[in-house]
Amino acid sequence: MKRRILALVLISVLLFTVILTGCGSSGSSSTGGQTFVFAQGSDPRGLDPAYVDDGESSKVIVNVYEGLLQYKSGSTEVEPCLATSWTVSPDGKEYTFKLRQGVKFQDGTPFNADAVVYSVGRQLPPNRTDDMPYASFTFGPVTKVEKIDDYTVKFTLNAPYTPFLANLAMSLAAPIVSPTAAKAHNGNLNENPVGTGPFKFVKWDKGQSITLERNDNYWGAKPKLAKVVFQFIKENSVRASQLATGAIDAMDGLDPNDVKMLQDKNMQIFKDNGMNINYMAFNCSRPPFNDPKLREAVSHAINTDELVKYLYQGYSELANSPLPSFMPGYDKDLKPYAYDPEKSKQMLKDLGKENLNIKIITYSNPRPYNSVNGQKLAEAVQGYLAKVGITATIVPYEWAEYKTKAGQGEGDIMFYGWIGDNGDPDNFLSLLESKEIQTTLNTAKYANPVVDQLLEKARTLPNGDERNKTYQQIQQITGQDAAWLPISHALNMAAYAPNVKEFAVHPTGNIFFKNVTK
Amino acid sequence: MENNPEINNLHLPDEIEVELEQAESRFKSMWYVLKANKAAMVGLVIITLLLFIAFFGKLLMPYNPYVGDLSKSLQAPSAAHLLGMDEQGRDILSRIIDGTKVSLRVGIIAVAFALSIGTFFGSIAAYYSGKVDMIIMRFMDILLAIPSLLLAIAFMTALGRGIDKAIIAIGFVTIPEYARIVRASILSVKESEFVQAAKVIGNRDSVIIFKHILPNVLSPIIVRATLGISSAILDTAALGFLGLGVQPPYAEWGSMLGSGRGYFFNAPYIVLFPGIAITITVLAFNLLGDGLRDALDPKLRK
Numbered sequence: 001m002k003r004r005i006l007a008l009v010l011i012s013v014l015l016f017t018v019i020l021t022g023c024g025s026s027g028s029s030s031t032g033g034q035t036f037v038f039a040q041g042s043d044p045r046g047l048d049p050a051y052v053d054d055g056e057s058s059k060v061i062v063n064v065y066e067g068l069l070q071y072k073s074g075s076t077e078v079e080p081c082l083a084t085s086w087t088v089s090p091d092g093k094e095y096t097f098k099l100r101q102g103v104k105f106q107d108g109t110p111f112n113a114d115a116v117v118y119s120v121g122r123q124l125p126p127n128r129t130d131d132m133p134y135a136s137f138t139f140g141p142v143t144k145v146e147k148i149d150d151y152t153v154k155f156t157l158n159a160p161y162t163p164f165l166a167n168l169a170m171s172l173a174a175p176i177v178s179p180t181a182a183k184a185h186n187g188n189l190n191e192n193p194v195g196t197g198p199f200k201f202v203k204w205d206k207g208q209s210i211t212l213e214r215n216d217n218y219w220g221a222k223p224k225l226a227k228v229v230f231q232f233i234k235e236n237s238v239r240a241s242q243l244a245t246g247a248i249d250a251m252d253g254l255d256p257n258d259v260k261m262l263q264d265k266n267m268q269i270f271k272d273n274g275m276n277i278n279y280m281a282f283n284c285s286r287p288p289f290n291d292p293k294l295r296e297a298v299s300h301a302i303n304t305d306e307l308v309k310y311l312y313q314g315y316s317e318l319a320n321s322p323l324p325s326f327m328p329g330y331d332k333d334l335k336p337y338a339y340d341p342e343k344s345k346q347m348l349k350d351l352g353k354e355n356l357n358i359k360i361i362t363y364s365n366p367r368p369y370n371s372v373n374g375q376k377l378a379e380a381v382q383g384y385l386a387k388v389g390i391t392a393t394i395v396p397y398e399w400a401e402y403k404t405k406a407g408q409g410e411g412d413i414m415f416y417g418w419i420g421d422n423g424d425p426d427n428f429l430s431l432l433e434s435k436e437i438q439t440t441l442n443t444a445k446y447a448n449p450v451v452d453q454l455l456e457k458a459r460t461l462p463n464g465d466e467r468n469k470t471y472q473q474i475q476q477i478t479g480q481d482a483a484w485l486p487i488s489h490a491l492n493m494a495a496y497a498p499n500v501k502e503f504a505v506h507p508t509g510n511i512f513f514k515n516v517t518k
Numbered sequence: 519m520e521n522n523p524e525i526n527n528l529h530l531p532d533e534i535e536v537e538l539e540q541a542e543s544r545f546k547s548m549w550y551v552l553k554a555n556k557a558a559m560v561g562l563v564i565i566t567l568l569l570f571i572a573f574f575g576k577l578l579m580p581y582n583p584y585v586g587d588l589s590k591s592l593q594a595p596s597a598a599h600l601l602g603m604d605e606q607g608r609d610i611l612s613r614i615i616d617g618t619k620v621s622l623r624v625g626i627i628a629v630a631f632a633l634s635i636g637t638f639f640g641s642i643a644a645y646y647s648g649k650v651d652m653i654i655m656r657f658m659d660i661l662l663a664i665p666s667l668l669l670a671i672a673f674m675t676a677l678g679r680g681i682d683k684a685i686i687a688i689g690f691v692t693i694p695e696y697a698r699i700v701r702a703s704i705l706s707v708k709e710s711e712f713v714q715a716a717k718v719i720g721n722r723d724s725v726i727i728f729k730h731i732l733p734n735v736l737s738p739i740i741v742r743a744t745l746g747i748s749s750a751i752l753d754t755a756a757l758g759f760l761g762l763g764v765q766p767p768y769a770e771w772g773s774m775l776g777s778g779r780g781y782f783f784n785a786p787y788i789v790l791f792p793g794i795a796i797t798i799t800v801l802a803f804n805l806l807g808d809g810l811r812d813a814l815d816p817k818l819r820k
Contacts, residue, residue, distance in 0.1 A: 236780060237779070237780055237782055237783065240783070255780055257780055257781050257782075257783060257784045257785070258783055258784075260783070260784055261783040261784065303588070306588045306589055307588065309589075310588045310589055310591045310592075310607065311588060311591070311605070311606075364761055372605070372780075375761075375766065375777070376605060376606070376777065378766070379606055379766045379767055380588060380606055382766065382767055383584075383585045383586055383588070383606060383767070386584070386585050387585065393765065394765065394766045394767075396761065396766075
């Protein structure tokens with residue numbers, strides 16, 4: 001008798017669990033349209049555009065929020081979004097935007113000039129706080145933002161600044177947040193994002209996934225997908241095998257090594273120019289690499305072409321300067337340092353630096369601009385250096401620790417990279433400006449007054465030939481000074497299932513799910 | 519335990535002689551049993567071979583294990599490169615040969631380190647009992663309560679990378695295992711007549727512990743140490759896999775596995791062969807350890 005009761009209890013528990021799990025999977029299709037599962041490497045830092053600085057956050061943010069302007073698909077040219085038109089004063093210091101009417105935030109708050117003033121105003125001094133990593137970049141030259149009428153706002157800058165329009169289309173700092181929601185959450189929407197975008201936030205299971213659902217009140221063409229789930233799967237190869245088995249619909253951060261396996265399983269590979277640079281920096285602030293001749297000698301010892309072909313298996317583009325080839329101001333005539341170990345040896349000998357001993361610091365994880373990881377790149381370089389008689393010790397760090405060590409100027413050589421924010425050449429080349437040594441962005445600690453002056457000048461020039469020429473001049477000088485050894489521009493790579501349509505990675509690394517279907 | 523016929527013999531030189539003779543005969547009979555155990559012999563042969571590779575690796579390596587040719591990266595196994603090439607264009611066979619040295623060195627030295635310290639504290643705790651025993655063994659219990667690999671990782675993070683640091687980390691975390699075994703074994707013979715006799719004739723405590731007691735409890739310690747080497751090698755590989763092993767460009771099996779795991783789909787040999795090397799080595803020490811246990815256990819001997 002006892003046994004029977006036990007069996008009955010067990011069976012009912014079993015049935016109950018089956019029913020419960022069954023409910024979970026059937027609930028999603030009721031709203032019409034599909035659930036799309038996208039896998040990325042890790043959790044976002046947060047979901048308030050003012051408080052984050054990473055790509056993983058940005059990918060979710062662009063689907064929930066919108067800015068006044070947006071980039072055209074596949075390029076960094078700007079086009080209207082929440083602003084319908086704009087005018088710039090002749091002195092280049094005042095920007096006036098006409099706002100789109102009839103737009104509502106996902107919480108029902110109307111979108112208007114007050115919302116823009118709130119969103120931007122909280123990131124301007126004196127409201128700006130230290131935990132707003134992009135505020136000073138995106139809104140750096142802005143002195144005030146004013147409401148002219150309900151659907152007109154005016155930005156005032158302290159000096160003409162050509163990249164400003166491009167900045168307003170960025171996914172960090174620039175997107176407009178709902179003032180009602182922000183005020184309800186102490187001004188920080190990291191956990192409770194509310195924007196005007198095509199998808200609205202449902203939930204965030206930390207370390208697992210973020211769920212978004214279609215915003216049925218979206219002002220533009222309604223998205224076709226009912227839900228988008230961002231899953232966080234750390235290992236590249238695990239994401240790839242999840243895609244191959246059909247557990248997810250798409251993934252980014254595709255490792256070149258998994259391409260063939262995915263193609264064999266009929267998966268689609270997305271490949272496009274990436275707006276990034278993967279580079280090696282010499283520490284120019286102290287011996288031995290404060291000598292440009294020595295930097296040149298070492299640059300000749302490293303076969304960057306081979307690194308691109310074999311270490312990155314061709315899924316990167318050889319770099320000749322910090323700028324990716326599709327960006328304005330790119331100098332296509334600039335030649336990368338030729339691989340010439342004999343010349344390098346001779347130069348080292350002439351400088352009396354044979355048997356040089358140096359320390360290399362690097363990061364141990366893959367980065368969007370370096371799919372293999374910093375340590376493997378450093379090991380390959382260590383091999384080349386050994387061939388010209390330089391002994392290099394590699395010290396790898398975890399990413400977070402690495403950023404600190406790099407900032408402190410540890411090591412003689414370091415590896416780093418940059419992912420473009422706004423498609424403006426200033427965004428890349430100002431990394432070599434001497435005032436950025438203090439912010440640690442100038443990792444090479446390179447200081448050249450001529451370069452500083454040219455950068456200052458180019459910032460105020462209107463887009464066009466003269467500006468591009470100035471940037472070409474800067475690339476020539478920095479190329480000669482060899483503070484960086486530009487290595488490669490990684491392709492933006494992603495993979496998706498064969499039934500998925502309209503899936504693309506924007507040059508900024510973002511993925512817009514508005515038009516995606518499956 | 520062994521019956522000691524010499525306990526009543528108060529003439530010192532003779533006593534030592536008898537002990538030595540007895541030790542020799544014990545070793546002989548152990549060897550006899552061990553020889554009959556085929557699995558253990560396979561283990562022993564493999565270990566001898568590995569030691570040979572570790573010592574003469576430089577002569578056996580077909581290529582430089584540290585500097586590769588990137589243009590040959592990820593090549594599949596071929597006549598020129600028997601086990602293929604890694605992602606840096608380095609010969610995998612040469613790197614595995616180079617890694618043998620590291621694994622054996624860390625395994626053996628870490629165990630020797632843990633064994634000597636563990637034996638010292640274990641015997642003191644057992645011999646003096648009371649408060650000393652309490653303090654030493656509770657400390658060992660605390661060490662045992664923390665997962666050993668986690669503790670080793672914490673050590674490595676604090677000390678930095680490198681073989682010497684791996685040895686200290688792995689050695690340190692295994693001290694309690696040896697201390698416990700030694701303590702338990704000593705407790706079982708401490709009250710024996712031969713120990714009492716040694717005390718009565720006025721031997722110093724250190725002489726009693728190291729000359730009279732320890733030789734009689736060697737068997738379980740030898741067995742534990744042999745098996746300990748295999749787990750130390752596994753721990754080394756685990757640390758290497760997590761990126762805490764040797765400095766690049768030096769080769770270590772675990773770090774070869776760790777850095778090669780991304781190539782699993784397109785170049786499986788990068789992870790396959792170091793994996794096999796670890797398996798074979800660990801298996802060899804386990805087989806030998808099991809064989810030794812059988813050979814040294816008086817209950818199983820006849």
